[in-house]
Structures are given as structure tokens and as C-alpha cells.
Amino acid sequence: MQGAYNEIKDKDFNIVGIVEDGYDNEESVNNILSQKKVTYTNIIPNEKFYNEFVSLMGDFGGAILVNDKGEILKAKLPGKDEKQTILPVLSKQEILDIFKENSK
Numbered sequence: 001m002q003g004a005y006n007e008i009k010d011k012d013f014n015i016v017g018i019v020e021d022g023y024d025n026e027e028s029v030n031n032i033l034s035q036k037k038v039t040y041t042n043i044i045p046n047e048k049f050y051n052e053f054v055s056l057m058g059d060f061g062g063a064i065l066v067n068d069k070g071e072i073l074k075a076k077l078p079g080k081d082e083k084q085t086i087l088p089v090l091s092k093q094e095i096l097d098i099f100k101e102n103s104k
Contacts, residue, residue, distance in 0.1 A: 004095040005040040012068075013099050017042040023050045065098050073098050 005015045022029035022044040029044055045054050065073040074094070 001092070001095065002036075002038055002040065004092040004099075007096060008099050009040070011099070015040040015095070018054060019044050020050075020054050023047055023054075065095065067102055073102055 001015055001017065008015075017038070017040060019029050019033075019042050022042075023046055026044050029042075033042055043049075067073055
């Protein structure tokens with residue numbers, strides 16, 4: 001996602017990451033983000049946010065793109081139920097395409 005962020009960061013569009021397994025390991029998460037040169041905002045959830053939102057995303061993560069009105073433009077969320085399809089996280093091209101479709 002860093003590549004997509006680099007292309008859109010100056011165009012009223014933002015990416016925010018949620019570090020699924022970071023709520024009890026903040027120092028390690030910050031080290032990894034620094035090593036990988038991640039510059040977009042990442043949220044390290046507290047236990048409440050983890051339990052009420054992050055844990056519902058399953059073990060494969062996901063991606064949600066939301067506009068400035070809070071409307072979901074696109075979401076790829078794998079289900080915890082094995083009967084649901086496991087979808088990949090949004091690709092850089094998908095993010096850029098959605099940005100272009102929703103740019104002013």
C-alpha cells in the first residue's frame with residue numbers, strides 16, 4: 001500500500017493501516033513500520049477496538065476505502081467463517097483506480 005500512498009498522498013486522499021496484532025506489541029510494530037519505511041498512518045488498536053472491529057476481519061486482514069463523507073467505496077474483508085471466500089487485500093492498482101473514480 002505504500003506505493004499507492006506515495007502516488008495519492010498529495011491529492012486529498014489518505015491511507016490508514018490497522019496493525020492487527022499490534023495492540024500488545026507496540027514497540028515491535030513501530031520498529032517494523034520504520035524498517036519498511038511505511039509513512040502512512042497506522043493505528044495500533046487497543047483491546048476494545050481489537051475485540052469490536054479488528055478481530056472480526058479474520059486472520060487474513062482486509063482493506064476498506066472510505067471517502068471524506070464516511071461512505072465505503074470498496075471493501076475486501078475475508079470472513080472468519082470458513083464458508084466465506086477469502087479475498088485478497090486491495091492491490092495498488094485497485095486503490096489508484098478507486099482514487100481516480102472518486103477524485104474531484
